[in-house]
Amino acid sequence: MNKTKLLIASTLKPIDDSRMFEKFGVSLAKTNEYEVNIIGFSSKNTLTHDSIHFYSHGPFGRMSFDRITSPSKIFKTYLKVKPQIIICNTHELLIVTSIYRILFGGRIIYDIRENYVKNIQNTNVFTPILRPLLAAYVRAKELITKPFFDGFILAERIYSKQLGFVPAHKSIVIENKFMPFEVVESESKANSENIVLLYSGTISASNGIFEAIEITDQLHQIDSSIRLRIIGYCALKKDLLKLQEAIKAKEYIELIGGDFLVPHQQIIQEIKEANFGFVLKKPNNGINDDKILTRLFEYSANKLPMLLLNNPTWVKFCDEFNSAIPINPNHFDPNKTLALMKDSSFYTQGDTKSSLWESEESRFLTFIAKFSKFKI
Structure with missing residues (x-):
């Protein structure tokens, strides 16, 4: 044929x-x-x-x-x-x-x-x-x-x-x-000694990378088991240089990629192994307010709890699954957030197949x- x-x-x-x-x-x-x-x-x-x-x-x-x-x-x-x-x-x-x-x-x-x-x-x-x-x-x-x-x-x-x-x-x-090559049930992430936070996808100031680092710093000061893993590609040279400078003395922050494209399946593997994922994309004069970001689908499909910018559209999306802790990076309470991270149950409702x-x-x-x- x-x-x-x-x-x-x-x-x-x-x-x-x-x-x-x-x-x-x-x-x-x-x-x-x-x-x-x-x-x-x-x-x-x-x-x-x-x-x-x-x-x-x-x-x-x-x-x-x-x-x-x-x-x-x-x-x-x-x-x-x-x-x-x-x-x-x-x-x-x-x-x-x-x-x-x-x-x-x-x-x-x-x-x-x-x-x-x-x-x-x-x-x-x-x-x-x-x-x-x-x-x-x-x-x-x-x-x-x-x-x-x-x-x-x-x-x-x-x-x-x-x-x-x-x-x-x-x-x-x-x-x-989210399109998995094979649908695999998410494994429990509670067995790890560290609490791994993940920033995945396009790395840029507009996507909230520096807010993710600042939040990680504050949480790490309270609990040394907090780790941040950054994986993705940074297209803007000035953002990459600033990122490299910001993390060079921090052993609890790891960068995978940055100056090269990372295979998507490697990113998905990191999503499966993390404890929480950052979603901090900035509003940029409202252009992102009503968008359902790809990482929202990827994180929810893999049942990764999120530290989520308090955007009404994104909060509504995550409320369907009980999958996120909404935060304001400009008024961040690390003690309260860490308590919620440790004591809350996530993905207790809804059907995440809708994200597939x-x-x-x-x-x-x-x-x-x-x-x-x-x-x-």
């Missing part, structure tokens, strides 16, 4: 990115109706899959000339693969993906993982003078290329309200829920099947 050639493409996400590979890629491949191809940032993780082909690029910095030229290089991969369906995973590929559709046909889908315009406007990645210009450029690309796209996938429910240019009849919300990818998978496959000559 001839399979539909499908390509998932990104500039700054690694080829083993959990959404592109573990969720979209593996789910599509197991139907046996698609030849799945993934373009992403080069990764140290060696990947093999019978029905998935990987095309890596990079490495390059976020503020480099190579990043500017990467779409044209990725377009050459489009020409090599000749996909019938392209899932464009970032705004940077909107133009070349639209050009491919004009020249060669096929169906193209925009997987919107972030509200890129709001991110540019409200984070410190770019200088203040550049932010309005870059935000306008990104929104212009989205509006100009919109007619060429056959479908839109939204990673957050709130994007349905925030992104007015997305046609409701062409879009679907597919949340970034399987609750999204069938809807995703049905949506993609509309653009294929095959039906699922």
Whole structure:
């Protein structure tokens, strides 16, 4: 049987990115109706899959000339693969993906993982003078290329309200829920002599890494069994240097990664072994208030209790499972928090299966099947 050639493409996400590979890629491949191809940032993780082909690029910095030229290089991969369906995973590929559709046909889908315009406007990645210009450029690309796209996938429910240019009849919300390669019941973490706190995922000031360190310091002063494990990638050099300086004399804080991409399965293993996970992503003028973060799904699916920024949306999510201790880093009481950590019972209610990818998978496959000559 001839399979539909499908390509998932990104500039700054690694080829083993959990959404592109573990969720979209593996789910599509197991139907046996698609030849799945993934373009992403080069990764140290060696990947093999019978029905998935990987095309890596990079490495390059976020503020480099190579990043500017990467779409044209990725377009050459489009020409090599000749996909019938392209899932464009970032705004940077909107133009070349639209050009491919004009020249060669096929169906193209925009997987919107972030509200890129709001991110540019409200984070410190770019200088203040550049932010309005870059935000306008990104929104212009989205509006100009919109007619060429056959479908839109939204990673957050709130994007349905925030992104007015997305046609409701062409879009679907597919949340970034947790996809285990094998579902394993969480083991009890009460046997460890240490209390291991975990900060996982993208490492940055805006994600609360320095608040996590400060909270750990205060808890460690009261109880020397407190440990912090930081695992992930830090894209901003200034944040990485500040982080390295902040932890260099603290034997109770361990950094895994920082200057390199860490395989997602290694991150998940750390989640399984930790006692508490930090969720301290900053509001950034409200752009994160209504988002359900990936780590919320990952932590709850693995029944990891959380030290959670007191965000109403996140508190409501965690209250369903009784899975978190809400905190305010600016008014933090280490004695009270430590007592709650030691004396509270977590995950005493609710069903954490709702945080698993399987609750999204069938809807995703049905949506993609509309653009294929095959039906699922």
